[in-house]
Amino acid sequence: MLLSLRVTVPPDRTHAVRTLFEQCPGTAHLAVLPGASVRPDGDLVIADVARESADGLLAQLRALGVDDDGAISLESVDAAVSRHAEDAERAAPGEGSDAVVWEQVIRTVAADSSLSISFLAFLTIATLIATAGIVNDSAILVIGAMVLGPEFSPLAGLALGIVHRRRGLVRSAVTSLVVGFLVAIAVATLAAWVGRALGWYGPALLTADRPQTAFITAPDRWSLVVAVLAGIAGVLSLTSAKSGALVGVFISVTTVPAAGAMALGLALGSGRAFGEAAAQLGINLVGILVAAMVTLLVQRALWSRVPRVVPRVVAEERARG
Secondary structure, eight states, rough: OOEEEEEEEEEEGGHHHHHHHHHHHHEEEEEEEEETTTTTTTTEEEEEEEEEHHHHHHHHHTTTTTHHHSEEEEEESSOOOHHHHHHHHSSSSSSSTOHHHHHHHHHHHHHHHSOOOOHHHHHHHHHHHHHHHHHHHHHHHHHHHHHHOHHHHHHHHHHHHHHHOOHHHHHHHHHHHHHHHHHHHHHHHHHHHHHHHTTOOGGGGGGGTTTTTGGGOOHHHHHHHHHHHHHHHHHHHHHTTTTHHHHHHHHOOOHHHHHHHHHHHHHOHHHHHHHHHHHHHHHHOOEEEEEOHHHHHHHHHHHSSSSOOOTTTHHHHHHHH
């Protein structure tokens, strides 16, 4: 599993960057193009490296100040047919499937967790679908709402921001969660009130037998257990780049259905139903957040034990300066 790094380097640090890649056992392919970059001005260094070596390389490139005076970009290599690639993956310390490229994770999550029109739209539509699922006691609709809801990204962003002390990411994630759920619940409440005004249902709905969806307003110990497990699985999915597992995370937690139940409680005038749904939402949010933070801390501690690229290059460059 390789990552391709494209580095724009000021000419005075090209030798140091080249040496850094050459000394890294996880470097499979390396090309240096003098004067190839126009903005920012400098040389272009392109390298394919084993995923497990990328985090250490990025840290040392930043230590050389390349991110300030130049640029660093990375992308996944879908397939590399090369003996050098195979040798690099074997030589790199650790396992590619377990490797964490923190900068990649943080920037990906930051982009997905920012407040945007699309985020508000998806969360609102998901909450409306969840509301319809509760009204019709339809597990299928509730599951569909869970899959559609985008709330895990800002939760992951909040956990990452706290663990890695990225205040901007924390602010962005909190804003997305608070504004997103307020807007989604407000719109769903209005829609539920319209349904009530049209005579489609009344307050009796909340006390009716709902075998498929009653769990949404019945928080218990299992709500917390599932939220914690989902938080762990979600973080592992994000950091290991196995996004397919996120679908299972979305289906396991009842954040969006709880928001839909809160909207119904408001529209139908039931403080008890609103409170139970709010408790379910709170349990899920807190459980996911705490589990995500603990998982990130454990991953950071474990990954820090894996040998990194020899830091001699950075030390020598600083000595020259």
